[in-house]
Amino acid sequence: MAAKPASRRLAATAQAQPTLNTGVVTAAHGRHYIVELADGTSRQCFTRGKKSDVAVGDGVEIQFQGEAEGVIQAIQPRRNLLYRSDEQRSKLFAANLDQLLLVIAGEPPFSSELLGRALVAAHSVDITPIILLNKADLPESTARAKNQLQALTGAEPPLTLEVSAQDADDLRTRLGPLLAGRRSLLLGQSGMGKSTLLNALVPDAGAATQTHSVALDAGRHTTTHTRLYHLPDNGGELIDSPGFQNFGLAHLSAEQVVQGFPAFTAHIANCRFYNCTHRHEPGCGVLAALAEGTVPEAQHKLYERILLENEAAQRY
Ligand SMILES: Nc1nc2c(ncn2[C@@H]2O[C@H](COP(=O)(O)OP(=O)(O)O)[C@@H](O)[C@H]2O)c(=O)[nH]1
Ligand SMILES: [Mg+2]
Ligand SMILES: [Zn+2]
Structure with a gap:
């Protein structure tokens, strides 16, 4: 007769100290996510508060909520x-x-x-x-x-x-x-x-x-x-992933924008100034390659557009 309440208490204790489980986010829609666990099962998960910086592919730590749901508590460090x-x-x-x-x-x-x-x-x-x-x-x-x-x-x-x-x-x-x-x-x-x-x-x-x-x-x-x-x-x-109509790159630093154009890399070694922006400087290796046709004009134009956009964004 006494066994029943005791086992109920045990169950309650186990629920009061939930363990964190790790999984991978396989779908994201607003602040709702699906997280796949190591055993192949999936749970619907959500984040608390306004946090919505979880991406598909993220490794996450979740706290189970009931049988099928979970709360995302942490995002594991990202490779990219x-x-x-x-x-x-x-x-x-x-x-x-x-x-x-x-x-x-x-x-x-x-x-x-x-x-x-x-x-x-x-x-x-x-x-x-x-x-x-x-x-x-x-x-x-x-x-x-x-x-x-x-x-x-x-x-x-x-x-x-x-x-x-x-x-x-x-x-x-x-x-x-x-x-x-x-x-x-x-x-x-x-x-x-x-x-x-x-x-x-x-x-x-x-x-x-x-x-x-x-x-x-x-x-x-x-x-x-x-x-x-x-x-x-x-x-x-x-x-x-869904299609897109814009692809803003305002989060990229000027260095990252340059890294975004691997066709420039070999020519940067020829720039006269160490802080050359490859836009108007004399003795610029990238502009020389552009003039020769080694760097495609379309790429250099895109490079200039992205830098201008990012400079404008930083002014506000
Ligand atoms: N001829 C042809 N049509 C295709 C091919 N791949 C997709 N489509 C058609 O292109 C349209 C858009 O395809 P969808 O997969 O919805 O494009 P999504 O918006 O990029 O996902 C559909 O009508 C497809 O049937 C293909 O290799 N050849
Ligand atoms: Mg589609
Ligand atoms: Zn240069």
């Missing part, structure tokens, strides 16, 4: 974080990435401005970009896209693969080895084919998307939030 900043507000793309898959296409035409900025964002935090020129089954628009791409990336482009999301077998054969054992983020404007690529590579992604959307109360068919998927057979992790 990819984000953009538009008018004082940051949008976190994802954390702890091994590579960035930038998806472009000829139809609708991709934006060189947005691709250029995404490349700068990746290089500035040392994340390797790979360009996926999708819809290669459309030869005319693909040829146009290749010319457009070459004007931006010049003589030393990032690894670029022409793919078609419609050919799932070919995709798995060619992309599989690049994705295995790595965490990759699919990034690009809407309409480029990110979700179609994801569905070709992760056959049950459609189902996973629905589960996530329902769990996050985000509506069934929205693609408004970032999600991490596991490729089959431990083939790596793939993160799908």
